[in-house]
Amino acid sequence: xxxxxxxxxxxxxxxxxxxxxxxxxxxxxxxxxxxxxxxxxxxxxxxxxxxxxxxxxxxxxxxxxxxxxxxxxxxxxxxxxxxxxxxxxxxxxxxxxxxxxxxxxxxxxxxxxxxxxxxxxxxxxxxxxxxxxxxxxxxxxxxxxxxxxxxxxxxxxxxxxxxxxxxxxxxxxxxxxxxxxxxxxxxxxxxxxxxxxxxxxxxxxxxxxxxxxxxxxxxxxxxxxxxxxxxxxxxxxxxxxxxxxxxxxxxxxxxxxxxxxxxxxxxxxxxxxxxxxxxxxxxxxxxxxxxxxxxxxxxxxxxxxxxxxxxxxxxxxxxxxxxxxxxxxxxxxxxxxxxxxxxxxxxxx
Amino acid sequence: xxxxxxxxxxxxxxxxxxxxxxxxxxxxxxxxxxxxxxxxxxxxxxxxxxxxxxxxxxxxxxxxxxxxxxxxxxxxxxxxxxxxxxxxxxxxxxxxxxxxxxxxxxxxxxxxxxxxxxxxxxxxxxxxxxxxxxxxxxxxxxxxxxxxxxxxxxxxxxxxxxxxxxxxxxxxxxxxxxxxxxxxxxxxxxxxxxxxxxxxxxxxxxxxxxxxxxxxxxxxxxxxxxxxxx
Numbered sequence: 071x072x073x074x075x076x077x078x079x080x081x082x083x084x085x086x087x088x089x090x091x092x093x094x095x096x097x098x099x100x101x102x103x104x105x106x107x108x109x110x111x112x113x114x115x116x117x118x119x120x121x122x123x124x125x126x127x128x129x130x131x132x133x134x135x136x137x138x139x140x141x142x143x144x145x146x147x148x149x150x151x152x153x154x155x156x157x158x159x160x161x162x163x164x165x166x167x168x169x170x171x172x173x174x175x176x177x178x179x180x181x182x183x184x185x186x187x188x189x190x191x192x193x194x195x196x197x198x199x200x201x202x203x204x205x206x207x208x209x210x211x212x213x214x215x216x217x218x219x220x221x222x223x224x225x226x227x228x229x230x231x232x233x234x235x236x237x238x239x240x241x242x243x244x245x246x247x248x249x250x251x252x253x254x255x256x257x258x259x260x261x262x263x264x265x266x267x268x269x270x271x272x273x274x275x276x277x278x279x280x281x282x283x284x285x286x287x288x289x290x291x292x293x294x295x296x297x298x299x300x301x302x303x304x305x306x307x308x309x310x311x312x313x314x315x316x317x318x319x320x321x322x323x324x325x326x327x328x329x330x331x332x333x334x335x336x337x338x339x340x341x342x343x344x345x346x347x348x349x350x351x352x353x354x355x356x357x358x359x360x361x362x363x364x365x366x367x368x369x370x371x372x373x374x375x376x377x378x379x380x381x382x383x384x385x386x387x388x389x390x391x392x393x394x395x396x397x398x399x400x401x402x403x404x405x406x407x408x409x410x411x412x413x414x415x416x417x418x419x
Numbered sequence: 420x421x422x423x424x425x426x427x428x429x430x431x432x433x434x435x436x437x438x439x440x441x442x443x444x445x446x447x448x449x450x451x452x453x454x455x456x457x458x459x460x461x462x463x464x465x466x467x468x469x470x471x472x473x474x475x476x477x478x479x480x481x482x483x484x485x486x487x488x489x490x491x492x493x494x495x496x497x498x499x500x501x502x503x504x505x506x507x508x509x510x511x512x513x514x515x516x517x518x519x520x521x522x523x524x525x526x527x528x529x530x531x532x533x534x535x536x537x538x539x540x541x542x543x544x545x546x547x548x549x550x551x552x553x554x555x556x557x558x559x560x561x562x563x564x565x566x567x568x569x570x571x572x573x574x575x576x577x578x579x580x581x582x583x584x585x586x587x588x589x590x591x592x593x594x595x596x597x598x599x600x601x602x603x604x605x606x607x608x609x610x611x612x613x614x615x616x617x618x619x620x621x622x623x624x625x626x627x628x629x630x631x632x633x634x635x636x637x638x639x640x641x642x643x644x645x646x647x648x649x
Binding site for chain 1: 539
């Protein structure tokens with residue numbers, strides 16, 4: 071269990087954040103300047119809070135100096151030691167699970183290289199491996215993908231998924247990119263202006279229409295877990311079975327039987343009262359309305375139950391009124407196959 | 420060019436000895452002071468900074484005179500050194516070491532301080548999150564990274580110590596074979612007619628020493644920088 075409550079004044083800005091999270095991957099999500107980095111610096115001990123506590127697995131670390139906390143930290147800029155080769159960077163903090171870490175992160179070919187000769191993605195992988203080999207009781211990652219281009223991002227994200235699925239070390243992952251958060255995390259902490267506005271299980275928050283203003287209209291969208299059922303080589307589509315229905319998505323998304331996670335942006339879901347006919351969209355899920363949240367703007371967030379899965383749709387207030395949507399009503403959710411971006415699909419933890 | 424006589428040769432050897440000893444002894448102090456000035460905020464920091472830089476802005480003769488007042492056998496520090504440890508600095512080659520070290524100190528400190536300030540921010544934090552104590556962080560991250568700056572500071576200090584004149588001649592005079600360094604030997608020879616040959620020899624030796632020092636520093640600096648992988 072991770073139990074954090076810290077208060078720290080920084081000029082005009084006040085960090086006053088508290089959350090609790092079970093082991094697993096906890097994402098801290100918020101805009102830049104919302105205090106995410108200050109919060110994890112307090113957890114690591116690099117910043118001293120004016121008040122509060124940092125408790126990891128029942129141990130109070132509030133007064134413990136940085137080097138005795140056993141909290142691994144993967145910085146956005148990797149911070150590899152330029153005078154040491156990759157092997158000595160990796161072993162700087164210890165050699166815990168050395169071979170397994172090197173294997174998992176694909177570092178074998180890099181061991182004798184100098185940091186200056188590595189690509190951005192390779193640096194990130196070495197930084198992650200170095201933190202893991204120090205045998206931390208908690209791993210902090212501060213936007214490890216933010217400085218990378220799209221290709222390197224995809225490369226490192228692939229390794230991060232393996233890591234998050236395999237490791238027993240709890241992870242706190244800071245990001246302002248919802249697609250990363252949705253692929254990796256099990257617990258979500260939302261931050262705004264130095265405060266935690268909401269925390270809890272990721273799938274609950276992302277399918278909660280009341281949380282849409284906190285997550286942000288563009289980033290809102292439920293996360294579903296499905297099973298790969300079929301690959302069609304002829305048209306390049308993959309069928310994914312959900313608890314009540316199936317989706318057809320572009321690309322090869324895994325092998326038959328693989329569990330995958332996908333995020334469906336709320337603004338890409340269309341609602342229809344009748345079962346649609348003669349439509350180009352391939353994906354139609356029959357759902358029941360679980361909740362309707364009317365915000366201040368022109369939009370309405372509708373949460374939908376489809377079997378045991380929850381979906382989130384964002385439609386205009388006018389459409390909601392015209393359709394006469396009420397809780398409990400049966401509707402059809404239409405999802406365009408290409409609405410689910412490749413970056414929003416990943417292996418399930 | 421006449422053959423170098425014994426006195427001039429002694430001046431060369433003494434200059435080298437003074438500069439080497441002054442550089443080696445002052446280097447650890449310079450690293451500590453540079454670290455304090457670059458990294459720490461404490462009461463009296465401005466005073467320390469001013470004190471370190473004083474020899475750079477004072478006339479060297481004044482520095483030499485102040486050394487004589489403090490470290491002379493009657494001076495407050497000099498009398499203690501003599502009575503307690505039997506050490507005399509004034510008019511001895513060890514005094515020339517002190518004068519050279521103090522005159523070179525600001526240059527060495529400035530170069531090393533720049534090195535501390537150029538260590539990429541956060542590398543030391545990264546090391547401590549990996550479990551390294553402050554001492555280990557300094558020894559394994561900070562020190563290797565400021566290596567080129569320490570070298571640059573040492574070379575600068577060595578060159579300055581080799582050429583120091585004003586403070587040295589005021590504090591320890593220019594006793595041939597005992598406290599006469601290359602610069603004071605050249606100055607002394609210039610006062611005597613017909614010693615042009617010896618002057619030219621010493622000037623040439625000065626230039627060769629300076630060039631050799633620079634070349635050695637350049638070679639070492641390249642090796643160190645290569646080790647940093649830049």
